[in-house]
Amino acid sequence: MIKEYTTTVEISGPLMMVDRVEGVSYEELVEIELRGGEIRHGKVLEVDGDMALVQLFEGSSGTDVVETKVRFLGKGVELGVSEEMMGRVFDGQGRPRPPFDTDPPIIPEKMMDINGAPINPYARDYPAEFIQTGLSSIDGINTLVRGQKLPVFSGSGLPHSRVASQIARQARVLGEGESFAVVFAAMGITFEEADYFISDFRRTGAMDRAVVFLNLADDPAIERISTPRMALTAAEYLAYERDMHILVILTDMTNYCDALREVSAARREVPGRRGYPGYLYTDLSTVYERAGRIKNRKGSITQIPVLSMPEDDKTHPIPDLTGYITEGQLILNRELHNKGVYPPMDVMESLSRLKDKGIGEGKTREDHADLFNQLMAAYASGKQARELAVILGTAALSDMDKQYLEFADEYEARYISQGENEDRGIEETLDLGWELLKMLPREEMKRISPERLDRYWPKEEAEEDREETETEGEEPEKDGSEEASED
Amino acid sequence: MIEGKIEKIAGPLVVAAGMSKARMYDVAFVSDDRLIGEIIELKEDRASIQVYEETGGLKPGDPVYGTGEPLSVELGPGLLKAIYDGIQRPLDRVRDQVGDWITRGINIPGLDHEKRWEFTPSLAEGTEVGGGEILGTVPETELIEHKVMVPPDVSGEVTWVVEKGSYTIDETVARVRTEDRGEVELQMYHRWPVRKSRPIREKQAPDQPLSTGQRVIDTFFPVGKGGTACVPGPFGSGKTVIQHQLAKWADAEIVVYVGCGERGNEMTDVLQEFPELEDPKSGKPLILRTVLVANTSNMPVAAREASVYTGITIGEYFRDMGYSVALMADSTSRWAEAMREMSGRLEEMPGEEGYPAYLGTRIAEFYERAGKVLCVGEENRPGALSVVGAVSPPGGDLSDPVVQATLRVVKVFWSLQAELAYQRHFPAIGWLGSYSLYLDNLEDYYREEMGREWIDMRDRAMALLQEESNLQEIARLVGAESLSPEDQLILYTARSIREDYLHQNAFHEVDTYTSMEKQQAMLSVIMSTHEKMSEALKREVLPGTLFELPVREEISRMKYTSEEEVEKVENLKDKVSEQIRNVIEKAEAQRKGVAG
Numbered sequence A: 001m002i003k004e005y006t007t008t009v010e011i012s013g014p015l016m017m018v019d020r021v022e023g024v025s026y027e028e029l030v031e032i033e034l035r036g037g038e039i040r041h042g043k044v045l046e047v048d049g050d051m052a053l054v055q056l057f058e059g060s061s062g063t064d065v066v067e068t069k070v071r072f073l074g075k076g077v078e079l080g081v082s083e084e085m086m087g088r089v090f091d092g093q094g095r096p097r098p099p100f101d102t103d104p105p106i107i108p109e110k111m112m113d114i115n116g117a118p119i120n121p122y123a124r125d126y127p128a129e130f131i132q133t134g135l136s137s138i139d140g141i142n143t144l145v146r147g148q149k150l151p152v153f154s155g156s157g158l159p160h161s162r163v164a165s166q167i168a169r170q171a172r173v174l175g176e177g178e179s180f181a182v183v184f185a186a187m188g189i190t191f192e193e194a195d196y197f198i199s200d201f202r203r204t205g206a207m208d209r210a211v212v213f214l215n216l217a218d219d220p221a222i223e224r225i226s227t228p229r230m231a232l233t234a235a236e237y238l239a240y241e242r243d244m245h246i247l248v249i250l251t252d253m254t255n256y257c258d259a260l261r262e263v264s265a266a267r268r269e270v271p272g273r274r275g276y277p278g279y280l281y282t283d284l285s286t287v288y289e290r291a292g293r294i295k296n297r298k299g300s301i302t303q304i305p306v307l308s309m310p311e312d313d314k315t316h317p318i319p320d321l322t323g324y325i326t327e328g329q330l331i332l333n334r335e336l337h338n339k340g341v342y343p344p345m346d347v348m349e350s351l352s353r354l355k356d357k358g359i360g361e362g363k364t365r366e367d368h369a370d371l372f373n374q375l376m377a378a379y380a381s382g383k384q385a386r387e388l389a390v391i392l393g394t395a396a397l398s399d400m401d402k403q404y405l406e407f408a409d410e411y412e413a414r415y416i417s418q419g420e421n422e423d424r425g426i427e428e429t430l431d432l433g434w435e436l437l438k439m440l441p442r443e444e445m446k447r448i449s450p451e452r453l454d455r456y457w458p459k460e461e462a463e464e465d466r467e468e469t470e471t472e473g474e475e476p477e478k479d480g481s482e483e484a485s486e487d
Numbered sequence B: 001m002i003e004g005k006i007e008k009i010a011g012p013l014v015v016a017a018g019m020s021k022a023r024m025y026d027v028a029f030v031s032d033d034r035l036i037g038e039i040i041e042l043k044e045d046r047a048s049i050q051v052y053e054e055t056g057g058l059k060p061g062d063p064v065y066g067t068g069e070p071l072s073v074e075l076g077p078g079l080l081k082a083i084y085d086g087i088q089r090p091l092d093r094v095r096d097q098v099g100d101w102i103t104r105g106i107n108i109p110g111l112d113h114e115k116r117w118e119f120t121p122s123l124a125e126g127t128e129v130g131g132g133e134i135l136g137t138v139p140e141t142e143l144i145e146h147k148v149m150v151p152p153d154v155s156g157e158v159t160w161v162v163e164k165g166s167y168t169i170d171e172t173v174a175r176v177r178t179e180d181r182g183e184v185e186l187q188m189y190h191r192w193p194v195r196k197s198r199p200i201r202e203k204q205a206p207d208q209p210l211s212t213g214q215r216v217i218d219t220f221f222p223v224g225k226g227g228t229a230c231v232p233g234p235f236g237s238g239k240t241v242i243q244h245q246l247a248k249w250a251d252a253e254i255v256v257y258v259g260c261g262e263r264g265n266e267m268t269d270v271l272q273e274f275p276e277l278e279d280p281k282s283g284k285p286l287i288l289r290t291v292l293v294a295n296t297s298n299m300p301v302a303a304r305e306a307s308v309y310t311g312i313t314i315g316e317y318f319r320d321m322g323y324s325v326a327l328m329a330d331s332t333s334r335w336a337e338a339m340r341e342m343s344g345r346l347e348e349m350p351g352e353e354g355y356p357a358y359l360g361t362r363i364a365e366f367y368e369r370a371g372k373v374l375c376v377g378e379e380n381r382p383g384a385l386s387v388v389g390a391v392s393p394p395g396g397d398l399s400d401p402v403v404q405a406t407l408r409v410v411k412v413f414w415s416l417q418a419e420l421a422y423q424r425h426f427p428a429i430g431w432l433g434s435y436s437l438y439l440d441n442l443e444d445y446y447r448e449e450m451g452r453e454w455i456d457m458r459d460r461a462m463a464l465l466q467e468e469s470n471l472q473e474i475a476r477l478v479g480a481e482s483l484s485p486e487d488q489l490i491l492y493t494a495r496s497i498r499e500d501y502l503h504q505n506a507f508h509e510v511d512t513y514t515s516m517e518k519q520q521a522m523l524s525v526i527m528s529t530h531e532k533m534s535e536a537l538k539r540e541v542l543p544g545t546l547f548e549l550p551v552r553e554e555i556s557r558m559k560y561t562s563e564e565e566v567e568k569v570e571n572l573k574d575k576v577s578e579q580i581r582n583v584i585e586k587a588e589a590q591r592k593g594v595a596g
């Protein structure tokens, strides 16, 4: 028997205090009936004796202390799951979301607690299978592996949505026909952005293998706290009970964190940095750590959370704490974006912590690690030369610096840059790396083992190249203008 | 048993009434699911309990049972190779019992009580014993002999000892007639409260380095055996890789690795790698000397707070056997944050950044449990417990209260530089900002083991790195070519020290570990090159010709020379001399040619 209370004593922000309750449990799901019959939901944040503090997912506007009816449902927040979720679009609480989805609700096969439970570290299997995203800046440099959590750090106006949807579209594991199924959760993004993803999924047929949860910018903010958990619960069902490989995209985590901050402020908790609660790290980890692989289970969950860094500041608590939990980060760079580079990937500051076990012989190619190291070193030298040129002028650069500078330009223009629908194979990415390195003297390849260098760039070839450039170099001198004027 | 009732639930904190008989830090079981918790505040008859498991579903009125016992761990054979959560629940057996996800109300003891161990007694009946005395031994792993000790709080006359044979840890192996407690039966294990440090006879200053195989650490910023070190840095700067490297290669006999509030996959990494990797000394798998404590970020936050204590108590226990133990805690910031979270829920007065006022005291108490000691027990065994803590300050900002409180107590600071990490210079330990306060204490050791030259060479190398940073500023303004030849050489050698020596790839089969012998060989090649070159400069050789010697290539690859071929590194010195001699001769011939 569910009891109904009209004993609300205080409403403040997204919180409601209900008095004289009995048998209410922590984290219990709550149903609230407004004066006009509208039904809303919430959950118990704290119980103290006969007083319950309820967090309202849809906000408190329209609630009142006299007539609002409160019912405690005797269970936690749950999501009904089944394979029918595929191809459907839900709201932040798991109901079909018009106008994207006007079909009747799914018939759940079972109900699952959206908070999940921590994976036993002993049960985890180390992610080591290479995922080809078709983007050189990821596959070649910041390689993604199955079961990894690799966020995109972006900023307002940068093309993170395009990058994320290109990854979702192209991601696959080599040698396996089937592609990923995508679980997509939107928190507080605009209708337009959401529509971009969904149309893109529909256009490419990816929608048949996608489950979408939407909480848009004008949807209730507090609901954003449960939206990613809904999505991950769906992902866990599909991955671990239906053996699928799931790619979860969560965007934008900054809006999620702002919702947490709102609740924390309403509870008058001691605020941490920039007003975010002190437990933000722990809270985020209960979202991000739901990615992974589990021994003896076929399915997997790979996560790409997207977040916009306020003022492009990487030390802002949201990117900072995210970076402390995730296995690396892909950072989009405004300068590159303004130069017209797509994807504007800052490969130097980006990092995939799990790449080492996902690349090399039998995974990508045996030269991958050396090639990666050399490309990074060369690009770093090129960028340094570029800085120097800004201070001292290009004329002050040594010949070597100039070559590196040229390399860096080409690297950005041809390796990092690529088309939004261009799906590069890993071989193509690696070969492109070699091609670009050959702009530099062979002696500079210090990060590549001599045997490998011989294999991919034989000495003779280098000598031929040199001869060519030398003859090329001589020509302009012959009829150079200075000499001509001397004559 | 004390029985109370829940009044309030707020996150991991539960307040129960009717608990007037409970004591601070006693363990309590919460609700009929028997969730494990610890009493952290008492007010009248109300106890605030931090619960080590998820509290969803608890309600006021649910029962709470006080156990009257503080949070303790089981210490005995079976610790090695184990992986525990923050309150010593064995995660492998948890998985056997409840599957891949950690559910609530699991209550499995830390040690296997069914397994039989080969026990060899080493005390005769009639002997007077005190705490710490060795009762007998058990070959726990192929690498480690477990010494079964009289618990620290027991002393008296041994009245009976079991015969050599195989026993479970529950079977009595000896009886001791004590003054205060009558005849006490001793088993191969005993319990110890985690928040209480185990007694020692005497603390001494560390006088031997903990060799780690990491060049920048061993050469410039060593930690003493029994010493303390911290490694703060922003994410991605290499804290975890350094901790893993230490766990792999440090010449400790026992390693306790505490993954405190960090990534699940990092523990999996250790679990998968350590059985495969060989200890460089014994050639045996590293896992045989390792105990893992894993309370990852998504596991309950209160158990994270306990995890560092669980780890260090296990560390002390092996130290008491006379072993040299090294404990890594990654990351102590997560422990401090767990403290902050509980303090916030208790509505304590917040200090800096919301941390409780006692943050500094707790951190100091924790590192105080490290040390080079004489253990309790008759034999005056020496033992050591070294502690290395990672610190993860927000945004890498070192003014963070946890960093500051840690720096006040630890003696070694490895300063990780984000800048170096971006340039993929690893380990990203800044050579100018880091320090080790053990260098003086260790001087005698180095002089005896490696010779006076080592100390001189190391100091000269460091001096060059310092000069480099001054010169770089000038070079940036006027261009490196305008510097004097001597200064150009300083830049050249400093670069060689950085790239050919300090840079060390943890993932390279050979480069991952460098013995002291090879470190000495490598550094002496670089420094003798420097000397030869500076002599050459005096003979008016152009610096440019020196900096492009063919041997340069081999110097840059000496880190990849295997330990068995160290003499190949040594031999480079001759090659260098020869090539420089050639350059000098050529230069002189040229000059003569020009003159003639």
Ligand SMILES: Nc1ncnc2c1ncn2[C@@H]1O[C@H](COP(=O)(O)OP(=O)(O)O)[C@@H](O)[C@H]1O
Binding pocket: A352, A353, A354, B233, B234, B235, B236, B237, B238, B239, B240, B241, B242, B426, B427, B428, B504, B505, B506, B507
């Ligand atoms: N000694 C090293 N050798 C090679 N790579 C390293 C080394 N140290 C760190 N790295 C690289 O840096 C990444 C981040 O290091 P990690 O220790 O996880 O950082 P943190 O714990 O400080 O966040 C690693 O995944 C690895 O790619």
Ligand SMILES: [Mg+2]
Binding pocket: B239, B240, B241, B262, B330
């Ligand atoms: Mg780390």
